[in-house]
Amino acid sequence: MAMIQAMRQERRLRSEFGKINDEHKNAMMKSVRLNSLMLRSAVYSVYLIGLIMILSFFGIQSFGGVVQIGVLYAFVNYLNRFFDPINQIMQQLTLFQQAMVSAERVFGLLDDDRLAPVQQGMEAPAVKNGRVEFRNVTFSYDGKTDVLKNISFVAEPGETVALVGHTGSGKSSIINLLMRFYPVGRGGIYIDEEPLKAFSDEELRRKLGLVLQDSxxxxxxxxxxxxxxxxxxxxxxxxxxxxxxxxxxxxxxLPRKYHEPVGERGATFSSGQRQLLSFARTMALNPKILVLDEATANVDTETEEAIQAALKKMREGRTTIAIAHRLSTIQDADQILVLHHGEIVERGTHQSLLREKGLYFNMYQLQHGKGRLNESLAR
Incomplete structure (x- = not known):
């Protein structure tokens, strides 16, 4: 609602909502008309026809002799008992149809075969050292356009590998594949020399710690x-x-310290405090591999220093793969991969990439200015 008001889109959204609401109303009215015609009316008409047939039969039989009233009442009562369940079933038909539509949507989602496959028929390995390797990984979301092209790199245990590049260069796609949110298209991803699909979901979620940009x-x-x-x-x-x-x-x-109530989305905490809590959430499981998706992007200056110190401690002894937009946060990375249109165009340390004066050099120059760049080169 705040975004709609900020962009002054109330009139357009009201018109769209009115259109959708009218379509829903018309569909419901059509359903009510069909139900009123097909349910009570149709069943009751068949019931009347059956009643007419029974009365006609016994009426004709009465010409040859007396028909006892008890026999006639029994047949009419049998007819009522026969049609009552049918009437109740027809009344539940609408709910049954709605349930069928809902079930079709739910089972369609559960049966979606686009989930990353897990290797079956063997004992699932465990993440021990945290060595990550990408071997010629090529991936596409739609099966047509490759967002990653022949990505290959190795993150040794305890090392920090930083991914940098412009928006849409494929940084988040690498994270999505490593976390097995999507199946690998071509190539392979290996953890401790074992294929990614060999690990169980529980093992991956427990040993891979993910810190997102928006906690x-x-x-x-x-x-x-x-x-x-x-x-x-x-x-x-x-x-x-x-x-x-x-x-x-x-x-x-905080007034109640660790028992302090948290509202929806943590509205009472600052962005830096929410990020620190997400760090603590990740470290509570002591993961072997740490994945940082621009964890310092939405941080206020008050807690930025604390967050940088926390990140430094978190990365010690763990394999870390970090997406970074602010290049100052990954200058101490063991390896920096520069992505452009889904390909690794440069790789190396901060100083070696600056000396190459390529894409990373231009990005650093834009962010920090020529003065600070010259100081960095001098060091």
């Missing part, structure tokens, strides 16, 4: 948001994770 907080309290349904995580481990990412500094200042 989401749920209704509950601080502890519930850090634990996030992982009941094996104790309160002490929750506090330890918060302390590890330096989120305990603001949590201890």
């Amino acid at each position: 989401f907080l749920f209704v509950g309290d601080v502890t519930d948001n850090i634990r996030l349904s992982h009941h094996q995580v104790t309160d002490k481990e929750v506090e330890k994770a918060a302390e590890f990412v330096q989120a305990d500094r603001f949590i201890e200042k």
Whole structure:
């Protein structure tokens, strides 16, 4: 609603809603008319025809002799009992049709074969060291246009690999494939020399920690948001994770501390505080591989220093793959991959890429200006 009002689209949206609402009303009225014609009226008409036939039969029989009233009443009563279930079934037909449509949508989603396949028939391996390797990975969302083309790189255990590039260059697609949100098209992704599809979903979600650009907080309290349904995580481990990412500094200042209520989407917290809680949520499971999707993009300056310190501690001893728009946040990365139109066009450290004076050089120059660039080159 706020976005609609900000863009002054109330009239257009009201018109679109009115059109959809009219279509829904017309469809419902048509359904009511069909139900009124086909349900009670149709069944009752058949019932009357049956009643006429029975009365006619016994009327004709009465010419040859007396027909007992009890026999006639029994047949009419049988006729009523026969049509009552049919009438009830027909009255439930509308609900049955609606349920069929709903079930078709639900089962269509559950049966969607576009989910990443899991290798069957063998024991699922475990993520031990966290070595990540992409081997000639090519991927397309629609089957026509390749968004990734022959992506190959290796992230050794404990190393940090940064992905940089313009919007639409394929950075998030690499993360989506690593998290197995989509199946790999061509090529392969390997963790500890095992194919990605060999791992179970539970193992991947437990050993791969994902921190998104826009962190989401749920209704509950601080502890519930850090634990996030992982009941094996104790309160002490929750506090330890918060302390590890330096989120305990603001949590201890809250009136109820770790039991402070959290509203929908964490509206009462700043963007930096929400991000620190998402860091603590990730570290509570102690993942082997850390995936950062521009985790510092929506951070206020007040907590930026704390977040940078938390990120540095989180990356120690873990394989880290980070998407970065601000190049200053990944200068200490072991390897920087520069993507352009789905291809890796440059790779190396921060200083080596600056000396090449290629795409990374131009991006750094745009973000930091020539003065700071010359200082960086001098170092």
